Amino acid sequence: MTEEHEQILVRKQKLAALKAQGAQPYPNDFVPTHTAAALLTRLAEATAEDLEQHAESCALAGRIMSIRHFGKAAFFHVQDRSGQMQVYVRQGDSPPEAVVLLKDTLDVGDVIAVSGTLFRTRTGELTIKATALRLLSKALRPLPEKWHGLQDVEVRYRQRYLDLIVNPQVRETFRKRAKLIQLIRQFFIDRDYLEVETPTMQTIAGGALARPFVTHHNTLDIDLYLRIAPELFLKRLIVGGAERVFEIGRNFRNEGMSTKHNPEFTTLEFYEAYATYDQLMALTEELFAFLARQVTGSPQVRYGEQTLDFTPPWPRLGMKEALSQQTGLSLDELDDESLVRAKARALGVHIPAAAPLGKALEELFGAVVEPHLIQPTFVVSYPVEVSPLARRNDADPRFVDRFELYVAGREIANAFSELNDPEDQLQRFLEQLQERAAGDEEAHALDEDYVRALEYGMPPTAGEGIGIDRLVMLFTDSPSIRDVILFPQMRAEKK
Numbered sequence: 001m002t003e004e005h006e007q008i009l010v011r012k013q014k015l016a017a018l019k020a021q022g023a024q025p026y027p028n029d030f031v032p033t034h035t036a037a038a039l040l041t042r043l044a045e046a047t048a049e050d051l052e053q054h055a056e057s058c059a060l061a062g063r064i065m066s067i068r069h070f071g072k073a074a075f076f077h078v079q080d081r082s083g084q085m086q087v088y089v090r091q092g093d094s095p096p097e098a099v100v101l102l103k104d105t106l107d108v109g110d111v112i113a114v115s116g117t118l119f120r121t122r123t124g125e126l127t128i129k130a131t132a133l134r135l136l137s138k139a140l141r142p143l144p145e146k147w148h149g150l151q152d153v154e155v156r157y158r159q160r161y162l163d164l165i166v167n168p169q170v171r172e173t174f175r176k177r178a179k180l181i182q183l184i185r186q187f188f189i190d191r192d193y194l195e196v197e198t199p200t201m202q203t204i205a206g207g208a209l210a211r212p213f214v215t216h217h218n219t220l221d222i223d224l225y226l227r228i229a230p231e232l233f234l235k236r237l238i239v240g241g242a243e244r245v246f247e248i249g250r251n252f253r254n255e256g257m258s259t260k261h262n263p264e265f266t267t268l269e270f271y272e273a274y275a276t277y278d279q280l281m282a283l284t285e286e287l288f289a290f291l292a293r294q295v296t297g298s299p300q301v302r303y304g305e306q307t308l309d310f311t312p313p314w315p316r317l318g319m320k321e322a323l324s325q326q327t328g329l330s331l332d333e334l335d336d337e338s339l340v341r342a343k344a345r346a347l348g349v350h351i352p353a354a355a356p357l358g359k360a361l362e363e364l365f366g367a368v369v370e371p372h373l374i375q376p377t378f379v380v381s382y383p384v385e386v387s388p389l390a391r392r393n394d395a396d397p398r399f400v401d402r403f404e405l406y407v408a409g410r411e412i413a414n415a416f417s418e419l420n421d422p423e424d425q426l427q428r429f430l431e432q433l434q435e436r437a438a439g440d441e442e443a444h445a446l447d448e449d450y451v452r453a454l455e456y457g458m459p460p461t462a463g464e465g466i467g468i469d470r471l472v473m474l475f476t477d478s479p480s481i482r483d484v485i486l487f488p489q490m491r492a493e494k495k
Contacts, residue, residue, distance in 0.1 A: 007142045014105050015138050025138045030113040032061040037082030039118070040126055048120040058128060059115045060085055061136060063165065064108050065143075074102055075127075078114060079165075086127040087114050098133040109139030109165075157482050158490050170483075173476045176295060177484060180472055181248060183294050184268055187287055193244040193270060198233035200226060200250065206450065207231030209386070209442045210253040213263075226252035229465065231389065232450045234271050235418060239458045246270035248468065259480040260410055262469065263489050271463035277401045277417045280462045281378055284405060284413060285312035288376065295475050303408050303477050306374055314376040316403075319365055322379060326368045340364060354438040358383025358398075373406035382416075388428040388444045390416035405466075407474060415464030422454035 018025045039058060043051070062080035072091040077084045091099050106112065115132040144166055156163040156170075163170050185195065203222065205212035207229030215224050230247050237245050248268050255261060272280070288310045292299045299311040320334050327347070333339045337357045344351050344360065349367040351360045361383055373379070382402045384392060390400035402416035419425050429446045436443035472484040482488040 004142060008140055011107060011138065011140045011142075014107075015140065018105065018135070018138070023135075025135055027134070027136060030061060030134060030136060031059075032080070032113070033059040035082040036060065036062070036078070036080050036085035039085065040083065043118065043126055046120075046126075048124075051117075051119050056118050057116070057131075058118060059113065060087075060128065061113045062111065063139075064106060064110050064112060067102075067106070067108055076102075076106075078112065086121070086125050087116070087130055088119075088121070088127050089130045089133070094130050095132065098130050101133050101135065105135060106133075107139065107142070109141070109143045110135060111137035111139070154490075157488050158493065160486055173472075173478060173484060174486060176476050177468075177472045180291060180295065180475060181468065183291055184287070184468075185248065187290060188246045188270060191244070193246045193272075194242055196234070196237060196242070196245050196247055197249070198227075198230045198237075198247060202227050202233075204445050204447045206445060206447045207233075207389070208251075208253075209388075209444060211255060211441050213252050213254045228253050229267070230269050231463065231465070232447055234269055235458060235461065235463065236450065236453050238271050238273055238418075238461050239453045239456055243273040243459070244271070257489060259482075260470065262481050262485055265481075265485070266468040268466045268468055269463065271418070271461055273459040273461045275462040276460075277403055277415055277462050280415045280464050281314075281316070281403060282312075284415070284464065284466075285310075285314055285376075291471075291475065301475060303474055304479065306408065308375060308407060308474065310376055314378055316378045316380055317373075318381045319361065319379055319383075320381065322369045323361065323365055326372070327364070334361065352440070354435070354440065356385045356435075358385030362386045370406060370411070371409045374408055376405065376407050378403045378405055384428075385431075387416065388432050389419055389425075391419045391421075392424070410470060411467070412470050412474070413464055413466040415462065418458070418461040418463055420454060420458040420460060422451050425454055426451050 015025055060078055060080065062078040062085075065077045065079045065084060067074060067076040074089045076087050076089075078087055089098055089102050113134040113136055114128055114130050116128040116130045119127055119129055121127050144162070156167075164174075189195065201215065201217075201224040203224060205225035205228050207227070208231065210228040212225040212228050215226065216222070217224050229251055230249060234245050234247060246268065248266065250264055251267055252264050254263060257263065289299050289312060292301050292310045299309060301308045301310065320331055323329065323334055324331055327343050329339060329343055335357075337360060340357065340360050341351055344364050347364075347368060349364055351363050355363070380403045381393070381399045382390070382404070384390075384398060384400050387400040387402050390402045393399045393401050400416055402414075404411050404415075405413035419428070429444060429451070432444040433446055436445075469481050469484050472478070473481060476484060478484050
C-alpha cells in the first residue's frame with residue numbers, strides 16, 4: 001500500500017469515528033466575521049501591547065495548510081480566499097475540546113472554523129489564540145508534500161482545484177485575470193459602448209476562418225455550430241443602430257492545442273460606427289497602456305526575459321515589408337506566387353497546394369516574421385484573400401484596411417475597417433465557397449442573412465477582436481495559455 005493510500009485510510013477512519021460519536025463532519029452553519037488579509041492589513045501596525053489591551057476577537061474559516069506540534073502547544077496556518085493566518089492552540093490556554101480535536105481529528109487540508117483573540121508571537125507574527133475550533137469539511141486526500149508542492153504540469157492543469165490550494169502564484173494569476181476583464185469592461189463602458197451578448201450556438205459558423213465544433217438540436221432537428229467568433233452578429237447590431245458595441249465571451253475552434261491555442265478561449269470584440277482601423281490603433285494603444293498602468297503601475301511589463309513597453313505610439317509595419325526584411329525577397333518578388341512558394345519550401349514552411357497567393361503570404365509571415373515581433377507592433381496591409389470581411393484599401397484593392405497586433409512573438413489582436421458593401425461581401429463569400437470546395441476547411445461559409453442585413457445599410461465601421469487569454473499571459477508573465485485558463489482542455493485521463 002502506498003503512503004498516500006495509507007493516509008487516506010487513516011483519514012477515513014477519523015471520519016468514521018466522528019460519525020460514530022454523532023458529530024456532523026460537514027456542517028453548514030458557520031459564518032466568518034473576518035478574512036486573513038483584512039486582519040493582517042488592519043492590524044499591521046498594532047503592537048503586542050495594543051492587542052493585549054484591546055483583546056480583539058475574530059472568527060475565521062479556511063483550510064489548514066500546515067501544523068507544527070510543540071509538546072502541549074501547536075501552531076497551524078489557515079488559508080482562506082485572501083491569504084493565510086496563524087492559529088495557536090495550547091493545553092491549558094485553549095478549551096480542552098479544541099485541543100482534542102486538533103490532536104485526534106484534524107489534518108492538513110481540513111477546512112475548519114476558528115474563533116479566538118489576536119496576539120503577536122515572540123517573532124512578531126499576528127496570530128489567533130483559539131477559543132473554539134470546528135471541523136467544517138474533512139479532507140480525505142492529503143495535500144502534496146509541503147517542500148516540493150504540486151509541480152507536475154499535467155496534474156496542475158487537470159486538478160486545478162489542487163493547484164489553487166497549494167500554489168499562491170496561481171491564485172494571483174486568476175485574480176489578475178478577473179481584474180483585467182473588469183478593467184476592460186469599464187474602459188469601454190466609459191467610452192459609451194454597449195455591452196451585449198450574442199448567440200454561442202449558430203446555424204452558420206461565421207466571423208473568422210476556422211474549423212467549428214458541430215452539435216445537433218434535437219427539437220429543431222438541425223445541426224448547430226459553436227461560434228468561432230461573434231463578429232457577424234455584432235455587426236448586425238451596428239446595422240440596427242447600436243453604433244458602439246462590445247462583447248466579452250467564449251469562442252470555440254476545432255483546431256490543434258499548443259502553448260498559444262486552446263479550443264475554447266475568451267475574446268473581446270468591439271465595433272464602432274464612423275471609425276476607421278487607424279482610429280482603432282490609437283484606441284488599442286490607449287487600452288493596453290491603461291491596463292499596464294492599472295495592473296503593474298507602469299506602461300512597462302516584464303514577460304520572460306523581455307521588458308515589454310506599451311508606451312504609445314507603437315511601430316506600424318506593412319506585411320509585405322516585414323516579409324521582405326526576413327526573406328530577402330523584394331516587394332515585387334512577393335507578388336510572384338512561384339517565388340513565394342519556392343522561398344517557403346527553402347525555409348521548410350508548408351503551404352497548401354490550393355492556397356492563393358494571399359494565403360501563401362500569410363503562412364510565410366506566421367513562420368518567419370511573427371516570432372521576431374517582441375515589442376508591441378501593428379502589422380498592416382493584409383491580402384484580401386485572407387480578409388473576407390474587411391474593407392478593401394482604396395489605393396490598392398488587393399489589400400484591405402486591416403491590422404494585427406503582435407506582442408512577444410504572437411498575435412494578440414485583429415482589427416479592420418469593416419466591409420459594408422453588400423455586393424462585394426457576397427462576392428467574397430462566393431469566393432470563400434470555392435476555396436472550401438477546393439479543400440480549405442477553414443474557408444468562410446455563405447451567410448445570406450448577413451448580406452441581407454448589409455443591404456439595409458451598415459454605416460462605415462471599424463471592429464477589433466482581442467484574445468483575452470493571450471493578453472492575460474502577457475500581464476501575468478505566463479508562458480502557456482493553459483496557465484491562464486482555469487480548466488484547459490486536456491486529453492482523456494489514463495486509467
